[in-house]
Amino acid sequence: MENPMTRHPLAALMLGTALAPLPALSQPILLDEITLTAEGEAPARIAPSAEQIEDARTGTIEDVFRAEPSVTVSSGIAIAERVFVNGIDEQQLSVSVDGAAQNNRMFHHTGTNMIDPGLLKAARVDPGVAPADAGFAALGGSIAYETKSAIDMLEDGRDRGGRVTIGYGDNGGTATGAVTLYGRQGPVDALIYAKRATGDAYQDGNGRTVARTGADLNSEALKLGAEFGDWRAELGAIRFRDDALRPYRANFTGTIGGRPVPETRRYALEQSTQTLTLRRTVAEGLLDPEIRIARSRNQLDTVDLPTPDAPVPDFNNGDADTVSVVLQNRMTVHGVELTAGLDNYRTRATYDGVFRGTAAAFREDRTTTGLFLQGRGTAGDIDYSAGLRHDFSRFTGAGGQRLDTDGTSANAAATWHATDALRLNAGWSTVFGGTQLASVYELDAPYVAPRAYDALEPTRARNVVMGVEWQPGATTLGAELFQTRIDGVRKGLVSRDLESRGFRLSARRDWQGGFAALRYSNTSVELDGQPASSFDLRELGTVPGGMLSLEARHAVMAGLTLGGVIQHAIEEDGQGVDVDGDWPGYTVVDVFAEYEPAAFRNVTLRAEVNNLFDRAYADRATYGADFSTVVQQLEPGRSIALTADLRF
Template identity: 70%
Template structure:
């Protein structure tokens, strides 16, 4: 782990209550259950979701240094929590388990922030009802429905959003229509973003980075007394010419490859839910049937020399069923149930003229119980899962495993101002599916013999002090993933580090400083970005400063400073350190008093026009890898009309 004079100065200031400019690790949490888990959740605030409405996941998590997002373009964005790839987390959208096993040159779960009602991260310790294989935690997205958007007393409404960003001339347009008639409500949403390739801080064009994104959502709901049924479908599409490796600017040397190929990415999720909305008594059941799919096609371009070029098709999908009941037992809220999911990854393609097809499947069934509550000055959460997992390999090999998972977390409110928290979990992950573009001819009878059942071990210990408008926080963490899959070998991945935070609130605003220092190792040794692809990244030390202030009624100013501290490479095969950088983003948002249904926003991202590759992006530790540079300065304007 690394430090710098700038980090020391900022953190020294943060630890002085009278001058604290920061925020605790819990960011204005949006509860997804009646009782929150006392395990260090990170919940994106409503304001942060609004800020990212015309952006991507990178904009959504920009203020939280322990949640990093790599990739300069939307289809290449991958989310890392404490340096661990989201492929090692339980990821859900509206409760639908996501099969996040895709190409390492693209993202695995991409969602339009403008659709979001809430986003929550459980770093490390996740509850049992977060789903199967929450090895390094969980990531849950919840999207909006008509009742979330309708104003009181109205049966119909709509929202139109339009935006223009100067760097890349990116135009964004979104329209949401929603209404309610009797017990039935509906939401229809669509968004389109298009643009040209953006330029970096040096004014150089970063080829094939123009926006070409379509997202949509349809939500149907009906309220029947204490019961609500909801059918939802969301999707994301990006179809354009991209760099041959979509998350890279290129590779110097190596095997010859074309400069570009076509990427067609289609991700979608559908969920049917029936639940009792009350929270009284012993019977508050919920039944959730869902399907998620991520499909990626890549096509090399035809040339006179290769009139029938190579192509690749990858599909990863999951069909899942959850039946659970939420009830109160004494002073605790208990969730108990079962879930079952069938996932598969399929690859078909042509490589060097040879036609290939491979597939792996996994079926998992689990029983779980999670209790949350308060006893005196202690908030607690504890849960247990038992899972049976059946894996089928490329050659039909059957690998059956089973195991238990346990988690526990407490927050002890020592005084009115000081609280201590601790959490631990041991999580069974079964035999992991390969990413679909990593599938190969694994047909030998003993091909999977080296793979064991993956297991995650997580520990968290922290403290928080609050006095008036000042909040200070500190937390140390460790995650160990044993027998995590890398091709046909089992590896051991570890992430450990600490977070410091402080927040000062005042009338009309706040300032928040957050620092995260994380070290990731593979098999006990320093790792490169190549070593940990699809497992993690090398975040090192990251620092953010977020501020927001309502200058007067309707006018808010704010911004975020991101500072990545130079990180020395510890891998044996790398030849470059991870460079440091500082990036500043500012905004002004105005809601005219005479037109309270209109919001105008102006922002400048990368204010000082820095040239940099995001710390979570691949390849900065290799001199021969040209990382995908982030956009230089961009001036953007957004208008939102509610009707």
């Protein structure tokens, strides 16, 4: 297949010119470094920078990870976005928001965890090897999202403030508005946030309208904090809602043949997280405790539209929630930081509805209690981390069946600073996952049979990662090998074996006022030791293959920054049973200019062109390219977006 970049040499040259350093126009400005790896406990950690998160403030989680090929995000609409890490679906990772474990098992036609980048303070991904205090069942690693509080937003010397962000994108006429108010009075601080995004269906790169893809998102948050003595208490509540007519199967446009279905149905999705945290603000000897009580809830209702043949339409109500309690204490013993604790998770999946005219209701439950210890320290030129946890899990099936399991997890990681410029790192983990819950919309009549769950095995993952990083001055070069194998991963009422393996390469050059970073990831995913199709990998993984990204950013002058990201997916052959299509390659270019007027330092103006060359493509993680009968959901074509950000 012809590389799209070769068809536009002039445009590519113009882009390269825009992203290159311009010493004749620039003043010396050093941008903050974008950190993609961390030492010691997480040799392969991926952590988008503050700038990357800010760039995505009017977008979705796909925009946060746009420059990182190891983290792929499916679909062109927020409700169907799924995050994959090294090809592994986030349902197989431990995912948390402000420390609250997320119940991300709902429906294979929708996403799992909706996150508003406008709320994000930080995002951390530990691919494969995760520490023991990341939580239960970090099979393929962990994702931790941290949201902002008033303390994070307040400027020095001020006790109150606010922020208003408005944006508009011409493709689909998408309008976004967000308001944040925050303040502090004595020992109490508070933040209130509200965002609304609305728009019409967008057009793909072929100029065709992708039906039922218009934005319809509400996001709200309340964060309260209080300090008394050496203690701080925080209460947080976050909610995301998307309620609109969507494609009948929200993650793709339609099918050719197969069971006749309507073109659309209503999807009403609401995700919420509440957390209450009490912790010491000043560590004292061996006492630095933290107590966290949290609940996360994912509700999805789908309602078919009435037709002459079905005047009383089908409907489905799904409810997945997790209540978690974490008690932990940090202490330093002989230079080693130890985190010891106990956590408990009560997770529930509930379905009721009418499908094909038949009413049904089902429920699965799992309660897990774990003890964990994680140590982190430095010995000479080596940073290290090691941890253990043991979990006791009680599973109750849809027919009242009981499966009680327990198991031990262990992890170890180290970074050796061989020289001032050369670092070698490695990590290993074995992770117990117990009996997994089914996705809510998978629950069905066969699950009630007395021996329905006999074929399920306790889930166990094994992860290995090895890497090297060389940083001679302003240049950084890195290479990494990884492998994740999850035995006993649940697929309906049977256990399967899932494996992801591959490598990642990176090169970065920093200069006064900017940087450029080239990243390449090549990942293969197998099921039961064989290449698998996107159908077989539903809720387990995806087929990323080879992915390349080039990110650049440069401060042309004080207040003016230019930048962009080029993503390139390499063509991959479809593999697995019954596939009759391939995964096409594509190249997508996004560019931006951000301006902060000298006379108005509290104002930021941003202009961006996404999909500059108007490519018609579906993101590599989006379902269905390997089946000719699936009409994939293409990403938006060229979109010009303007954003204004006011701080007061």
